Amino acid sequence: MKFSIGGKLAASFAVILGMTALVAGIGIYSSQTAQADTRKGFESNVLGLIDLVELINSAQVTRSIMFLHTISLDDVAMKRMDEQILKGDDRVSKALAAVKLSAGSNSEEQAIARKIDENWGLWKDLRDTKVLPPSRLSKNQEAQKAIEEETAPKFAILNGAIADLIKLKEARTKTQMNETQEAARNSAVFGISLVAVTILVGALLATLISRNISQKASSLAQAVRSLASGDLTQRALVHGSDELSQLAIDFNVMADKLQLASTTELRTKSSLRDGVQSLGSASTEILATVTQFTGSANEQAAAISQATATVDELRAIAEQTSRKASEVAQMAQASVGVGMEGAQAVEAILKGMQAIRERVEAIAQDILSLSEQTQQIGEITAAVNDIADQSKLLALNATIEAAKAGDQGKGFAVVAAEVRNLAEQSKQSTAKVRAILGDIQKATHTAVMATEQGSKGVDAGMGLAERAGETIRKLTDSIRTASQAVQQIVASASQQSTGMDQIAQAMREINQSTQQFVAGGRQSRAAAESLNVLADQLQSLAGSDRHS
Amino acid sequence: MTDTTLDRDQIRAILVARAEVLARSPESEPAGPMVDLLVLSLGRERYGVELHHVEEIQPLRGLAPVPGIPRIWSGVVNLRGRLHPVLDLGAYLGLREPRSYESGAQIVVASGAGLMVALLVDEVAEVVRIRSDEIGPATADGREIIRGITPNLLTVLDLNAVFNDPKLVVNSD
Structure with missing residues (x-):
């Protein structure tokens, strides 16, 4: 062409x-x-x-x-x-x-x-x-x-x-x-x-x-691509005489010159690369150290934050404890008052019980004497019954005698029959009285038993009341002791609260200084990282010619 | 009732009839011979004896037991210087077991068949008078000691027959 x-x-x-x-x-x-x-x-x-x-x-x-x-x-x-x-x-x-x-x-x-x-x-x-x-x-x-x-x-x-x-x-x-x-x-x-x-x-x-x-x-x-990827030995084919052929010729000239320049540069670059490498390893070490340092500082900061929080909680608990302790002290004081009132009430109960016991004993005495009198009435009634029996026998004998007398004894027989009737009536009356007496005796027995039981109940009640009084006295004593102990607790709790406040303040200050410490570490780390990045860049710059 | 209203005459007739019935006097003095009976209590049972057999009634006191005699005989008592054998009537009649001593018991001194015996009873109740023809025959056969039974179901003992009873004989051998 x-x-x-x-x-x-x-x-x-x-x-x-x-x-x-x-x-x-x-x-x-x-x-x-x-x-x-x-x-x-x-x-x-x-x-x-x-x-x-x-x-x-x-x-x-x-x-x-x-x-x-x-x-x-x-x-x-x-x-x-x-x-x-x-x-x-x-x-x-x-x-x-x-x-x-x-x-x-x-x-x-x-x-x-x-x-x-x-x-x-x-x-x-x-x-x-x-x-x-x-x-x-x-x-x-x-x-x-x-x-x-x-x-x-x-x-x-x-x-x-x-x-x-x-x-x-x-x-x-x-x-x-x-x-x-x-x-x-x-x-x-x-x-x-x-x-x-x-x-x-x-x-x-x-x-x-x-x-x-x-x-x-x-x-x-x-050809240009091969050259661009570092193959400096690559040359373009030339045929014809148009603009592209001219371009290929010029390209070949440029490649020759580049090849020459790179061989001379390679030697200076290898020494530079060694230096950059040592710089890189040094900066990596620095970065590692700073990272470790920053990590431990962060951990420390976290631990201190946690500790601060814990101390705050403890302080809150101490305040609460102090409050509760003073409440308990008030309650203990009130309990002492109540215990004393209880003891007085028990005294009153004991006196009342004593009075009841005396009354019940008097009643029991009365009922016993009543029972004795009833006994006497029974004896009298037995005597009356005997007499009635004898009267009846006499009347019957009179009747027999009258019958023996025949017609002359008729009127006498009538009188004898009347006497016998009277004896019969008095016998019946005494029987009634005896029945009533039996009922009375039963009732008195029941009453005597009841009074005895009442007396026993009063005795038991008095024992219980005495024991209750004793218990209340002991309780009051122990409440008083507890109240004193609670007052001591109140005092020590308020001291504890104050100490906790001081600790919290100190922890806060430590936390602040640690935060500053961490911030400084972070800055150091950033500086080390940028140094490392710089070293990497240098290293890559130095190493990019290694294969050319 | 078909006719609820009666005639005046009818009512009068009814009232007159009632009045006659009510006005009838109680049985006039019994016509036949009368007999007096002494009523004895033996536990729940009641027996009657003719009053002409009875001498006197006493509460049982100072009973002296006699050994070697039938058990229906309780012993002897002393009444105003005379000794009387005491017959346990309840045991004799087979009502109960013989007892050695009865507190509160009574004795009826009765005579018959030439003997005078104290009958041991629980109690002497009363004396009654009835017509002798009212005493009916005893139903239980073989009971020669029973004279009869009254309309009030009182068993009347024939004391003559009782005292002739060979069971009462004390064997002297």
């Missing part, structure tokens, strides 16, 4: 432009041809048809006026009609001239046009000679007869000729239109083929040129 890239691109663009211009020229030419054909057809056929229509129209108008003339009887109107007929003749002759002109060089049309002219002349002569004169003399029937017999056949021939001419013109128009369409179609097919050829040629040229350029550019790019 001897052309430059620019030259190649310019040449191929010129080819494509030329072909495009050719296509455009052909298109313009064919469209102009089609336009001219269309116009010619229009002038010779459409305008000719218009002339024919004008001819028919004016001939018919003139003929109509002639009919009106034959049926009119007014002289004035007939004169006006004569004038109109003359005007119509003028229009017809003008139209006839135009028709003759449009016939042009076509012999067929010229023949028909001549036939029309001849018949028009004949019709006009017959009208002027055979129709109008009788009509002017009001011989209308004669005029109408002349129309039927003389002028009508001529006019029919005229009409037929005009119709022939119209048919002829129509046929010619159709032929011309077909021709025009054919021509247009042909020119379109030609234009499309030309466009296709142009596209093909353009595509071929573009492919060839681009392949040529991209091959060279990619081989050059490959």
